[in-house]
Amino acid sequence: WSAEATIAVAANFRQVALQIADVIEAETPHRYRIVAGSTGALYAQIRNGAPFDVFLAADLARPEWLHSEGATTSEGVLTYATGRLAMWMPGGDAPVTAETLLAPNVRRIAIANPQLAPYGAAAESYLEGLGLMEKLRSRIVMAGNVSATYSLVASGNAEIGLVATSTLREAGVEEDAFTLVPASAHRPIEQGAVLLKRAADNTAARYWFEWLQSPDVVPLLKAAGYQVPEALAAE
Amino acid sequence: MVQLLVDVSGQRGRFEYRWQVETPVDGVVGVFGPNGAGKTSLLRAIAGLDRSTRGRVSLGGQIWLDSAAGIEVPTHRRGVGYVFQDGRLLPHLGVRGNLQYASRRAPAERGWFEDVVSGLDLEPLMSRDVHDLSGGERQRVAIARALLSRPALLLMDEPLSANDLSRRRALLPYLRRIANEFRIPTLYVSHSLDEMVALTEAMLICREGQVVAQGPTAELAQRSDLREVSDIPEAGAALSAQVVAIDRQTALAELNVGQHRFSVPSRGLTEGDEVRLQIHARDVAIALDPPSRLSIRNVLPAEVVNIDDPGFGTYADVVLDIEGAQLRSRVTRAAIMTLPLTVGQPCFALVKAASIEEHPAFDLH
Amino acid sequence: MVQLLVDVSGQRGRFEYRWQVETPVDGVVGVFGPNGAGKTSLLRAIAGLDRSTRGRVSLGGQIWLDSAAGIEVPTHRRGVGYVFQDGRLLPHLGVRGNLQYASRRAPAERGWFEDVVSGLDLEPLMSRDVHDLSGGERQRVAIARALLSRPALLLMDEPLSANDLSRRRALLPYLRRIANEFRIPTLYVSHSLDEMVALTEAMLICREGQVVAQGPTAELAQRSDLREVSDIPEAGAALSAQVVAIDRQTALAELNVGQHRFSVPSRGLTEGDEVRLQIHARDVAIALDPPSRLSIRNVLPAEVVNIDDPGFGTYADVVLDIEGAQLRSRVTRAAIMTLPLTVGQPCFALVKAASIEEHPAFDLH
Amino acid sequence: MSSDWEAVALTAQLAAVTTLLLLLIGSPVAWWLARSKHPMKPLVEAVVALPLVLPPTVLGFYLLVFLNPDSVLGSLWLQLTDETLTFSFAGLVVASLVYSLPFMVQPLQTAFAAIGDDFLEAAATMRASPVDRFFSLVLPLTRRGYLAAATLTFAHTVGEFGVVLMIGGNIPGETRVLSIAIFEHVEMVNYPAAHSLSLGLLLFSFVVLAVVYGLNRRPVAGIR
């Protein structure tokens, strides 16, 4: 019953997807191709007949649209991971706080584009919740996605970044160099997955989709800096 | 002998032309006319380089253009060779490359390449870049290139204008031999009457986009009404002659022109040679008494058959009959009055040996 | 009167030159020599167009090149006008544009533009595209352009080669007037001895990258040892003369050359004019008896001072003394033997009127 | 890293195929544009330049729409080859052709326009047919223009990734080209890998370009 499947994955989750593929390929004869891209691009490609079997998006909206457009199987949208926002200030000694954002030596604050990236929307909601958005507007620079946000800070062009924890982990940034933003203080960054219609009879795709809901995925998510979905966390 | 027929009209900018030519092209046909008369335009129309040309052009049985029948053979299939007034050597090829460009696309003929190269003295230039040539050298390469394409019709636009006199003298007989021996019908544009007489049997005279006269060179060179049109500096005669004797010591050759004896330099001549004599009217003087002890060699009894006196200006032309052949003499009107000269008067024509130019068939080897 | 000094060497490809010229440039200086002699290269070296040239070039007090002192004035600051052998009209400008390109960058002079345009017959061409010109028209525009830049030194490379004879005859006196009246020192390259004699006072003769002779045109045209070098077709004499009388009816002018009388066509001449006479050796015949009733007008008593007999070939040159002035006559060696001619012998020189060419100052208006 | 090598090979292949095809397509287009006096010419010129002004991802998006299996072109391709045009190497080539067209056409047009009729006429009088003239005269005289056009096209195809990413879908071994691989390394904040791959690409390109230009140093005689 071996099969092959192509997994379309939001760029920020590519690393984890590769790890998952390694695990599954080791224990089953299934084979996987990981195709990474921006969620918007992958969505457009799927609508135009891309040969993808599973779609792991960076948000819930796009999978839900696909579902309502009838492009998915009856399983519907699965929230497979929840992102964690972090404030990162390289070389800053104390944990970064709301005050740090206002410090005069902070010229630029990098966030992801709220229109494009859930992390951006989360960062915006966090700053608005603090009531700082207006004060900081002139300091804020926006990057196209989470990794570009990281780049702005890493290259010294922004002093502080509101970035994805997963990116910081991937880059191997020391744990004490950044501060996690409490999940309650920002809009949740829920990432949805769907099984696409063309994969209805693809055992490898189904296996992958089910594996995402098994406890085996938990350590991988945690290590990568994601919050485990409620359904799994409860177990 | 092929027949060239041109009956076309068209225009280039404000210049309008209407060419009507029908002539056998046996050897070289001259194209003569003042600057801006349209000589270049005529050649272009024949070559098919001017797309606006309408009418008919044919060479021998080959129809090149027949606008009424919708026939228009493109230039590259007409097989015309063209020596452009402005050279146009291909800049990315050297001298050898330019020559090979032509010869590779032409029907093969053994030894032809070497013949042309040596005939035009091009050996020392073969490995040159075309940009490094002097003006005269460039023209010679252009001529060679056109010859090497072994055309059905050769069009030459002032091909010798940048060459010095001695070179021109050497090249003229060569071109003549090419045209005769290889039977390449040729149209030859030049501003030099000497070149015309030396090279051509027939001539077209152009003015303002039209052919205003056409006929044997010898005849046209006589017609004084064409002088102004054609910018022929002075009329004269072009006569055929035969070498009857050679005097080695004085390097003179005795020629028969009809019944008459002429002596000319013997260089390159051998007994029996057919040559052409060019006698400018200005090189013929007239004496009423038989001259004695004079350096002028050729003194011939003659009769005045016509006096071409314009009635004003310095000169008049006197047409002399020498036992049937005609010779023109340009003298001052003052001389006609004081000698005096009248029609029917017997006299002596004095033709300076040095002013007889012979053009024997030139041997390449 | 400015002094032109050229003492340079250099090379173009395998062609090496070593020019040494030191001459006053009063009016027009001719540059004569066979194809490939380096005439164009000389002009380029003077204009500063050849960056490899080393040595010294100066005009009057102006030093243009002094490699030893590290001086090299770039072309655009030398103020040289150049008529290129290949025209080089700027393709993006029309005829008027080309002329204005030159005149706008030149020191202003009222009426100069109009003078040049009408002097070269350019009015009908003014609004033309340079690509639409005939070969001769293009050359005239190139000449005008060079004149309009009002250069300190004018360099002309075969400027009339594509022009027909009547045009050439009209332009020569014009160019002469330009050089004389506007005092533009000029170097003039040509293959035509007629042009040289008509236009130049002095001449440089080039061969293989060197100036092999330099001096007054009249003198150089006499030297038979230069004939082969210079490709001067035949030597002759260039004499200065003055108009003493005009006969309206016969349209002849009486000239004084030293003590002698010559009659020449009167066209364009007025009493008192200074003119230059060109007498080709081949147009001078010799009689031992005084000729009677002959159409040749100019018969002068003379004495044989030298016989330039090469000992072979058809011709020899006889140098005649006519009361101090020297004239050459080219006759057959046969004639020298049969007359016979010897040094010291009294005789008569016969100069055909028609072969005397006069070039009066030409009036532009 | 082996997948990076795959990407390198794929990129080289894509750029080479695209450049070759565009040489064939672009030459006649540029020739027509350089020589024609047709009233439609400016419009055609504008159309040829248009792919330049759209952001690559957007261009990619529209190509995606026009080439998908339900589109005219896409379905035709599907019938012919039994493969979709999008998400395949063939699709990448089509997309590259579109977005690199101006880089081929513009320099060629400039070069063609600089050749006077004079030499073409001279060649015609030596029996050279139009095709012959093109290869024996136009091509050598526009060598410099062809070099510029091919370089720009090749390099632009190597460097472009917005379009390719969109229409190719980043499928390893099939449509995952070098630029995407580097982009991914940057995305995954794997900077060392991105650096070394970029440096490799730069060095390689530099050497290739320098060699190409070096070979071209011998000036075309007379066309200095």
Added chain:
Amino acid sequence: MSSDWEAVALTAQLAAVTTLLLLLIGSPVAWWLARSKHPMKPLVEAVVALPLVLPPTVLGFYLLVFLNPDSVLGSLWLQLTDETLTFSFAGLVVASLVYSLPFMVQPLQTAFAAIGDDFLEAAATMRASPVDRFFSLVLPLTRRGYLAAATLTFAHTVGEFGVVLMIGGNIPGETRVLSIAIFEHVEMVNYPAAHSLSLGLLLFSFVVLAVVYGLNRRPVAGIR
């Protein structure tokens, strides 16, 4: 939508400034490349072409590193203007200059190389200095090349967004250019907005290009 208009204005400004500056910078570079026989020439040519081969985002990433406030250039700029070079219009211009350089230089070089020494020499004998010759002779003769170069540069600057996205920080009215705006609409699956903006851009570009090419139709006399 007003922010889209802002983006349009900004884009036009950026493209215009970049094209103008590159005309100034590119002309002497291209001239030197076309005329020089210096042994280093092929290397310089290769360097000029390099920005082409890097994917824009990667190029943007490196520019980010080279222009940051601690870098030589970035800190100099900060001292002079009290603004950071990145995230500013000036930074966008610098980046655009780098990535559009080859589009300016290559067509110009081709055009310059086609001008023979003959006409330059003729102009020099009419007292035209080198600068004068450039403006009175070279410029008109290479009009077609300048047109190609300016079009490619302008269009490429309008279309590029990878670099701009990276280095600009997407600040409305300062660095949020049109390409980013369209990109955003596509990403947000706001297709109608993306379509209308793209269509507007296309139509506008088409009209501008057609007019430019139309004006250029009068052939340069003799350079056909």
